[in-house]
Amino acid sequence: MNDVERALQTFYSMKLKNIMPSVASMPIVTVDSPIIDVLKLLRTRHHVWVVNNKKEMKLEGVIRYLDVICILLPPENTKARLGNISTVFKSILGGAEKASDVMERNVMTIDEDATVLDALTKMRRYRVQILAIVDENNILRGEISLRLLIDEFLRLMKVGGVQWLQNGSSSPSE
Template identity: 70%
Template sequence: MSEIERALQTFHSLKVRQIMPPLASMPIVTVDSSIIDVLKLLKTRHHVWVVNNREEMKLEGVIRYLNVVDVLLPPDIHKARLGNISSIFKSILGGADRAEHVMERNVLTIKDDATVLDALTKMKRYKVPLLAIVGENEKLVGEISLRILVNEFIRLMRIGGAQWNQSGSSLHLE
């Protein structure tokens, strides 16, 4: 078995909780947080998790950077058609003033005891680069992104002593 195959095998068997960032470093707001607080976080992040409150941390939704377009547009720009009426109310001028008004409620999650392979499979199936990690009672305990996974795989490659060359095969480092 090659170094890369061993690294991938180890990588796939890791639990997502082993490589998720600390909760304190994650962008989190509560449902009643102001839109301005959400926008401040989105200046430097691609998403913000929305929880019911800081004590229970029950995941309620996510606000992605791309959702800001709906928040900033005036309501008359949105095309009101069946199935799309909610975007009108996500505008600040349409009355949205709290995180709960603009969040996506259907968040893709994965349990904290899932493996990296489980996470990668779910990301591929749903074509998303980010999953919320939840524990009991849908409590937000972390996040896993494709960026985190790539960084972890590269770290494993360095630790294992394998290095990719341009043809894609591995070389053992002495």
């Protein structure tokens, strides 16, 4: 087994709880937060987690950067299809006022004891780039994104003294 394969095996087996950022650094709003607060966060973030309140931190939903389009468009510009009528009401002009009005309720989650391999597998299966890390009571504990996983893999490669060459082989870094 070469150095890159060893690094990947270590990477795959890492527990998410050991690499996830602290909840304090995450973009979080409550269900009753005004949409303006959500938009302010989305200027610099790709998503905002929505919780019931800051004390309990029960995960209720997520608002993604691309959801802003539906929030800002007038309702008549949103195509309402059978089973998708709710997007009409996610517009500010359609009556949306707070985070709970515009959030996506079906959030992809994963347990904090899951491994990097578990997270990557779930991301690929459901074509998502970020997962909420929750406990058994659906309390938000952290998040894991593809970007964080890339950073962690690169950190691991550097720490392990391995340089990954384009042809797929590895050599000790100098």
